Amino acid sequence: MNFIEYTLTSDTLCMGERIKKGQFRPTVTTIPYSQITGALKAVFGNKDIHAVGYFPFDNEQEFRGKHTQILTYSPRDRAVNTSIIPLYIEYLADVEGKVFIAETEDITDELESNESISIYMGAFKSKGFGRCTLSDRKKINEEDLDIHEGILNTRIPIAKFEDINGIDGNTNKKLIDEGEPTDFLKKRFCIEKVIKARYGYLFEPTSKTPGCYVLSLFEGSVIQGPGFLLRDDNGGDMNE
């Protein structure tokens, strides 16, 4: 599998975590599969697209200190002409990251014809958040993947919803018991082994509005996979 690497830049970006107590919306500091793939699908249509990304940094706390800001926003109820509870939105400001798109038949031509891509990603798009530019296209060939052991730097689902055999299926059994990656992780992201898994859930839309949460590998998992997915290989804050 070949990959196309892009540099992502954005002024304001709020991704990921759900609203807490109806009041707080924190942001994640990586670029999960669900976010970037969804954003690319919004541009290129419902094609066979698989992408992940991350923001390179050595220390998450430092990165947060430099790039996270808080916006207080109070949605207005026009019917009664009052503002409801204020919403605190945590967002990433002025950030640069990396995005990797798996080269599939569906998307190769589109990517080759676009030196830079403009996408909208994450929450509050209607309020001006989430505008990103993908530029500096580079190709990573299969022989340059440099597969080795390291700490995962992003979030990837263990499989696509359609491939999972019903709710409470056993797709993850071999993964959990023996660390053997699922077909999706193996074929789409060349992950050869999951050594230490840190699990969570990513949302996958199943049609226009409904969707499901799919079991996913989160940043901090230890895997044997391509160097570009690993934290140790991508140290240093390119945002400095």
Added chain:
Amino acid sequence: MIPEMHDIGKLVDKSIMVTGHTFEHVDWSKYGIDVNTDLPKNRTWEGITTHHRKDWEKLDKDLILLRVADSLAATASRIISEDKKKAGFGSKDCLRVLWNEEIKSETIKDQKGLEDLINFIKRTDADYFDKYGTYLSIVPEDISSPVNITSLFVHSDLTSKFYSILQEYGTFGNIEEEIKNKDEISIGHLFLSCYKIRISQQFTRAKDLNIFATLNKLNDELQKSEHYKYLLFSTDDTLWFIYPKKHYLDEILKEYIKNGFILEVESTEFPLMIKRKGGGPEWYTVCDLYPFIDKLKMHVLSELQKLDKLKEEYEDLHTKRREIEQKIKKSKNKERIEHINELKNIGDRIAKLKNEDANRGKKETQKRYDKIRSKWKRIEDIFSHEFIKQKKLSDIIKPPICELCQLAEAKRKDDGEPDPWEKDEIKEYLCETCYENRGAPGDERAEKVHCMNLFRWSTQEEDVNVAWLRVSLDYDILNDTVEELFSQYVETEGTNKNKSEEEIKKLKSRLLTELRPLAQLDQFTDDYHKFLDELESGLKDIVFDDQSWDKVLSNFYILKIENLSHVKNILNKYNELIDQHFSKLKVVDRSPIKLSISCSNIKFAFFWHWKFLENPQNDVNVNLVGKGEMHLNLRQLDKILNLDMRQLGISSLHKLSEVSEVSKKLSKVLLYDKGDWRLYKEYDGLRSLLEGGIDFPNILTYAKMMSDQERVVK
């Protein structure tokens, strides 16, 4: 038999004991003790007097077990080298606490003390650590310098734990027979595991802090359970176990997982055997206990790779040299000069390599290489497993997902519809575990929150400012710190007039490779608990009354503060206690103990505080929500606290703080602005901090913190 008492003889002074610590050469009549009637006759006494006997064939099963357990406990602090005593750095009657000042040992010197001790051994119901704990904490397990770093308390405790583990091996059924016929007996494997307890929830309400009460409860239950004997040492969020069989602890740890905690496990499997020494009657234990085997493997591997490269370069240079020497023989004058120059360069490079590596050339490199290779082979037998244990997770979750842990489906009613947690028109979707932890609104449990004061403050209308305070211990850093401090100790301690410098250098380097930090981690943890206890009393003094603070865990507090400058009192107390318990941590790069303080109004979202408290950036971290953060190491903390605040007027601090709200760069300019000479003079102290290596954002946060005193006056 009470195995922890095997070294009780070390508590008795040399003037009584004459040699050793097994009561072999004591002149009992001198102390009015009748050998036939007054000495104990129980198994404990047998263990005390025979645990250094060389003829193992004459020992019974329990005594053999005691010998093995004693060796294992000793190997938890160093590998036992035969010629340790010949190292020749002498012996010391003090315990060298690596992270603090040395403690002078005190031993039993008089007849009364000896009689008491003998009578105590006769009893089988008494608590050894209770009675002799004070002595045990200040007497080293080994008085030879520089390995006098482990207290007898830790060694005895470890021996007791290893003894009970060894009793679980079936192999010992006929060990007395096996010892007579064999030269080597494999006992089994020991599993050393470090469990880090992580919280998956993102807290949104005061009642969500009940999860810490659950953690407290589970830790208490663990202490009372039969598995407690496998617990080597622990903090509230890290448990170190040693146990005899794989998956042995799954049963008790599943309670943690059931309650929504995530366990990060680093587990290492060590082979354990005993071998006959040189064909004679004496045996020795083979087991090398490293707390962080992966780190050691990486280190050894990188040394091997470095030496591989070095060897290759030597060989290349020597081949090149030979080739050029041949060329010189055949070449004419002009070419010959060029070749000679080239030869000179090669010679210089070889000399440089010798210097760089402190080796005497290829042979020495080869020797060092072989030594490291043999170490690599030894540790290759040790297996390491790393994994995370968490609740069984399903492949797919139908929305809504739990808003707190995001790892389970939100609770559903009988009809399959989501059953949200509802209050004041806010609906929150929670899973069973998080719902149970918080309790339904209005039910009895919901009103019984873990931290009553916090609950009161958060429901009150008045404006309450709080400081969340958490102290954490990072064992990974501690392991490195112990090695670094031991290396410094060996460097200062190692002098011997009878040995050449070369010999001393070799001895020192061997001592460093022989250190095993496990016992030190144990000892440090004991001191850390004492430190936390004193910090708690210190915090009580700072806040004055019980209504102004809450204890979440033994290392986690909430304090009501009138103004931000009160944080300085906390920092002062912390610094004072660090000086008292861990003074040497100020000479290392990173402290394994971290302090994080996060201040805000009580209404501010706790999960943002928790993000700050959970991952401390430096040794001391202060977060003033909306104002800035301060991250200092312990030396910088000293400097900042020593700053004479009387020089700095409140108004000048306030001015700096106000200017920084407009522009941080402008506030830095203000610090150096000579326009107002009075202000310039007042900022002398802050400038000296900046010149002393403390970043401006840290200084600014400190200035903002101190300028907050004005609020009280207002």
